[in-house]
Amino acid sequence: MADRIIERSPNNPAKKEMNPLLKFALELGPLLVFFFANSRGEQLADTFPVLHDLGGPLFIATALFMAALAISLVVSYAIQRTLPLMPLVSGIVVLVFGGLTLYLQSEIFIKMKPTIVNGLFAAILLGGLCFGKSLLGYVFDQAFKLDAEGWRKLTLNWGLFFIFLAGINEVVWRNFSTDFWVAFKVWATMPITVVFMLFQYPIIRKHSIAPAEGTDAS
Incomplete structure (x- = not known):
């Protein structure tokens, strides 16, 4: 049995590695399902009549999104015997706000979810930085290795970027249609994030450290 549920800290030699493409698929898959x-909510309800009880397309999408996210976390745990920190936090918020969306039949809760998650x-x-902890390493430690200063800079930049994402979600869901909000959430948020990541490359290149080839006996 695993000695812990949550993934280990960055650069911990006991931390299991996951294929980056598989990690990306597990995180993006639930969004594509949503x-x-x-x-295709109406067609799905016609094919599976039980879905009619959930309500309109957005409520069907919310329920399937919750199920897909739960499956993603189960698969992650089955592979690594630990749960990834950020997807776990996101999953808890999704389950809470998705449950409220379905129970109260109100779109507001699921639309506010990205604001709450990003916030x-x-x-x-940013709170971790105040205590000297660069928590972003939990997310990207499997992709690359950085020194402490590199993780600090990236953590600060991503903290500010999440504030930006929370703000833009508020603007979109409050001023545009539900279909536009869903399309923006899936097809615009990811490209914006990719562009942001490209701008972080100079930091990554400057602060990258070579993986250790052996154990230091000293």
Whole structure:
């Protein structure tokens, strides 16, 4: 049995590695399920009549999104015997706000979810920096290795970026249609994030450290 549920800290030699493409698929997959279910909600309800009880397409999409996210976490745990920190936090918020969305039949809760999640991530990252902890390493430690200063800079930048994402979600869901909000959430947020990540490359290149080839006996 694993000696812990949550993934280990960055650069911990006991931390299990996951294929980056598989990690990306597990994190993106639930979003694609959400988009597909929202755009094909009526057809899905006709094929599976039990889905009619959930309500309109957005409510069907919310339920399937919650299920896909739970499956993603189960698969992550089955592979690594630990749960990734950030997806776990996001999953808890999704289950709470998704449950409220379905129970109260109100779209507001699921639309506010990205605001809450991104705001929470910003608070975690920036709050961690206040205590000298660069928590972003939990997310990207499997992709690259950085020195402490590199993780500090990236954590600060991502904390501010999450505040930006929370703000833009508020603007979109309050001023545009539900279909536009879903499309923006799936197809615009990711490219914006990719562009942001590209701008972080100079920091990554400057602060990268070579993986240890052996154990230091000293």
